Amino acid sequence: MASNIGIDLGTTSVKIFMEGKGIVLTEPSAVAYNSDNQIVGIGKRAFDMLEKNPSEIRVVKPMVNGVVSDFTATGHLLRSFIARVCKNAIFKPNVVVCVPSTVTGLERRTILELATASGAARACLIEEPLAAGLGAGLGNDKPKGVMVVDIGGGTADIAVITMGCVSISRSVKSAGNALDEAIIRQLRRERDIIIGEKTAEMIKKRIGSAMLRDVELGMTIKGKNYITNMPGTFEVSSTETYLAMRPVLEQIIEGVRSVLEETTPDLAADILDSGIYLTGGTALLRSIDKMFSAKLNIKTKVAADPVNCVAMGTGEALGDIEILRHNGYVFKSRAELGGFEDSRGE
Ligand SMILES: Nc1ncnc2c1ncn2[C@@H]1O[C@H](COP(=O)(O)OP(=O)(O)OP(=O)(O)O)[C@@H](O)[C@H]1O
Ligand SMILES: [Mg+2]
Structure with missing residues (x-):
């Protein structure tokens, strides 16, 4: 039997909840293609390639700012992950997919179509903050x-x-990516240091804080000098990290x-x-x-x-269909969505 699943399609990562099992998959939202447009990696494998940056490989992050920016890659991601978590199932699962509350009607429909074309028997959406x-x-x-x-x-x-x-x-x-970018910008502007996204994220997690720390912390990082373009190690402080992130946090407030x-x-x-x-x-x-x-x-x-939380929330909704119905969401199959394969007789 297929267990129903809930998918949190995030900008950074995809998380999948399976009924009766809990969170069964957490993978970066990334798909890698070679120069012939063939898939060479999905999830963590693709994300690792992004860092190494081989010239013949193109890594796509299909979700940008919480919305689907590349529908083909999103389809590839969904198909691969649904197949992975449902590998022993005879029947296709029903799938609840999270979307930001601001997505347009057309985007909602497209995500439903992608899900039903990617291994879901029937699909249904739920708003991310509700989940x-x-x-x-x-x-x-x-x-x-x-x-x-x-x-x-x-x-x-x-x-x-x-x-x-x-x-x-x-x-x-x-949100998180904007905090990383703010750290990158600040270091380049104030200190002539160039760092990558992963280093910025590491600084944020290790010494970053939304309030000024009582005791200043330091961290040694590797980067490049903006003027000489030469690699080197640098010391970064928790105070400069806090000051870089503060405007982004203010926007959230x-x-x-x-x-x-x-x-x-x-x-x-x-x-x-x-x-x-x-x-x-x-x-x-x-x-x-x-x-x-x-x-x-x-x-x-x-x-x-x-x-x-979002993925666990899709699980709550799967366990109590009333929550979905109450919010005007119903499961739809490909035929019910008007998908061309199943609706020819209509
Ligand atoms: N310990 C930590 N301190 C600060 N930030 C963290 C920490 N752990 C993770 N993050 C940040 O959380 C963000 C990822 O969060 P999450 O998995 O909720 O995003 P997402 O669901 O993929 O994105 P979205 O909901 O915007 O589409 C990243 O920016 C990451 O750097
Ligand atoms: Mg999220």
């Missing part, structure tokens, strides 16, 4: 409004959830403020009581909860296992 909230344990049974901010690699998705539905949401294109401004007084009162929950990989940035509390005067908590 994040469900995965953080803020399900249908919580009548009070609560705010969830899912800060991933490409986007920060801000939503107010009440009784299992998203009442207001907004997506800000400032501005996004949250604008959602709070739109909430009704009753919902605002609910949020004051129940607080803000942070999910997504960037919720692991040191002191980000303290920064939220300090800037917004609302208690803020990082959800348990924030990286997997």
Whole structure:
């Protein structure tokens, strides 16, 4: 029997939840092609090639800023991962796919078509912040409004959830990748040091913080001198990292403020009581909860296992179809979507 699966199609990574098993796959969102456009690697293998940068290989990251920017590569990614997790199944699985709440109707339809063409029997969408909230344990049974901010690699998705539905949401294109880019820019501008994305991410995770640290930390990194173009080792401090990241974090806070401004007084009162929950990989940035509390005067908590909240939330939805129906989502097969293979007789 095929177990149904939930897919968090993230900018940085794809996570798959399988009914009865939990999270069964976490792989970078990347596909590598050779010069004949044949696939030579998917997921981690493709991501590793990105770093080595061989000239005859093209590595595509199909999701940019939380939206599908390359549909063909997304199809390849889905087909490979669905096949991998369902390798022993006789029947095709039903699949719930997460999408940012801001995707257009056309994008929704295209993702559904991709899923049903890539190994799903029937597919259904769920909004990412709703899934994040469900995965953080803020399900249908919580009548009070609560705010969830899912800060991933490409986007920060801000939503107010009440009784299992998203009442207001907004997506800000400032998240983990923007923090890495800010560190790269700052080092080049202020110190004439050039570093790569992976080094910037390492600095962020190791010494980065959303609040100024009491005790400054240092880290030795490898990079290139911008003037001489020669490689070398450099010392980077936690304070300069904090200062580089601060404007990006401020943009996320501005996004949250604008959602709070739109909430009704009753919902605002609910949020004051129940607080803000942070999910997504960037919720692991040191002191980000303290920064939220300090800037917004609302208690803020990082959800348990924030990286997997969205995928876990798709699992909650699979376990309680009412959640999907309640939000107007129904499973559709390829024929029901009007896919040409199955709908010829209609
Ligand atoms: N310990 C950490 N400290 C700071 N940032 C972290 C940490 N661990 C992971 N991250 C960041 O989390 C981001 C990935 O998070 P996540 O897996 O939630 O993204 P995604 O779901 O793929 O992206 P999106 O939701 O934007 O499409 C990356 O930018 C990564 O650098
Ligand atoms: Mg995500």
